[in-house]
Amino acid sequence: MKNKRTIRDIANELQLSITTVSLVLNGKARENRISQEVIDRVLKFVKEVDYRPNHFARSLRNGKSKIIAFMAEDISNPFFSSIARLIEDSANNSGYKIVYCSTENNAEKTRELIKTFKDRRVDAYIITPTEGIEKEIENLVANRVPLMLFDRYFAGLSTGYVVIDNEQSTRNAIRHLIEQGYEKIGFVTLDSTQTQMSGRYLGYVNALEASGLPQFVLRIPYGSTESFIVNAVMEFLSEHKEIDSLFFSSNYLGVGGLKAVRQKNLSIPGDIGVIAFDDSEVFRMHTPAITTVTQPVEEISHKLVESILHQLMQEEAAGDILRNEIELSARLVVRESSSGKKKPV
Amino acid sequence: MKNKRTIRDIANELQLSITTVSLVLNGKARENRISQEVIDRVLKFVKEVDYRPNHFARSLRNGKSKIIAFMAEDISNPFFSSIARLIEDSANNSGYKIVYCSTENNAEKTRELIKTFKDRRVDAYIITPTEGIEKEIENLVANRVPLMLFDRYFAGLSTGYVVIDNEQSTRNAIRHLIEQGYEKIGFVTLDSTQTQMSGRYLGYVNALEASGLPQFVLRIPYGSTESFIVNAVMEFLSEHKEIDSLFFSSNYLGVGGLKAVRQKNLSIPGDIGVIAFDDSEVFRMHTPAITTVTQPVEEISHKLVESILHQLMQEEAAGDILRNEIELSARLVVRESSSGKKKPV
DNA sequence: AAGCTACGCTAAATCGTTTTAGCATGTTTT
């Protein structure tokens, strides 16, 4: 923090102009007819004294913060924290830092957060959008700000996004339950019209309609506490005693649901089959191990960063920003929890 | 992003000087004898037009980035991601943003990261230090940079830190195993001399020496893959068939260890008692539920932010920076996995 | 009436970069 050298100091010490030093440092020396001799001299010197340009000055001048905002629904959720981990290194390697935040799926909070990020002039956004912030997203897009949505998106907006095929992967999962002999399949989901949730619901409905089986749906409000979820699922099971399997459309619904199943002393998969969305250590270690719809977290992360960095370069080049709409497929990882119900005696 | 108004625009539109506007906006109007009438006029106008000061300009001028660096060992580890979640809001509320990174407990990587954060002039650091970065930390402290270590610290340096009483909490856990009748207690830990690990090891040794029981220690290298951990624990158990219980000194060692125990077809707690460090959903949902040494994550987070914000204020006031050294206690959450071994027949 | 103080505001320097426009000097062209 002491004796920080500025570009002016460098210029003085080398008996050159600030301009020259700056041009060399930014790789614009050749195109500005700076001699190789001078280039080498500058490069050698800045390396020797380990000159570090002031980010603030640079940002002020060129308007770039070299920061990407990562707006997750909840950074402590393993799905989001693993993505956070996976996007980190490549962002760093490209000279970007990532600031994170948790939206809690709350539109008002998200709006506030976006505002603070705008104030900071972050260069790009990676967002799990909440319902009701279409305006803000649209606004960012209109201003040609590099941006990617993930986990869900707004059908009406032409933003880039990375999602999975929720309908198909859920349909596959439900079909798997049916193949295993389950016939009264309950669907526990969030009370939400977001794309990921409606996609999963649709997959459920389609699979059941194709087989002529009855539907049992439990919708739980966003932001419910775990104990609320547990109770809701217990009631759901009490009201519909015929249910022989459950599909949980998110990881934490799955965790809460498993607790409910336990409290009701139902055995998995005999009394009740179980499939949950999103894989995690909990499901893998559970006894019995839980069948999950596993999102390709690495691929999602990779596509997100790739696309964002690409947009950042296009923006730099003042070109048109191409917004990738990417839909990946999720894998059904079959484990014991869906291996068929007890034969009636 | 369009028609951004600058402080100069505001000044012109109000027929005032830039200075006056700036003083008002920074709450230094009164002490500079700006009339109440002018103050009101400015405040009203900036609210009306929703004027947003340029962070870059401000940072360039006053050297403050309003950013806190959160350097975790691995942001996708539930222990760290839950802390990330818990420090986020209070930081935001105080006008700070948090950039995160994962050190992977790699000194070289950590050094690089600190360098990039220095370049960005982050205002404060919250760090899980790795071995070998004493110099860098010392350097930050010498430069009066607000900083808190957590999870572990350097005994030789007077940095602030938040840790738990590893020796005592481990000793309690081991004592609990002894009370439950276990006599051949294995200790699975990381091959590391960091304070948290040596503290836990010490607790183990002390508890056993007090009871005259034999020690069985397995040290696993940092950064081992899960399958390596599983194999190591399996070998450990094969080599020491007399072991009747295991203490895992980290959450992921615990997960790997449990897989090993399963593969060896040992039943918990009858064949082998288990306690793991750090609570998480996996341990709570495991069958049988795993006894854990539970760190007070909320309190840790709270103390971290509180202390950092405090240091930031002191720095602002050019006062001496008080570095809090905080040791909290962890709770032993007793569950089935340590409830006593099978009676020999 | 001259000298002070208080009051209310402002000019201008500063933070450290990037970048545009242009200045010498030397070399070709015609």
Next chain:
DNA sequence: AAAACATGCTAAAACGATTTAGCGTAGCTT
């Protein structure tokens, strides 16, 4: 020999805030 061009570098404006030093006026003292 004048005009044109190439070469190698630099002066200075700009980005948008904060802050120091100080300016003019009015009222009060002596």
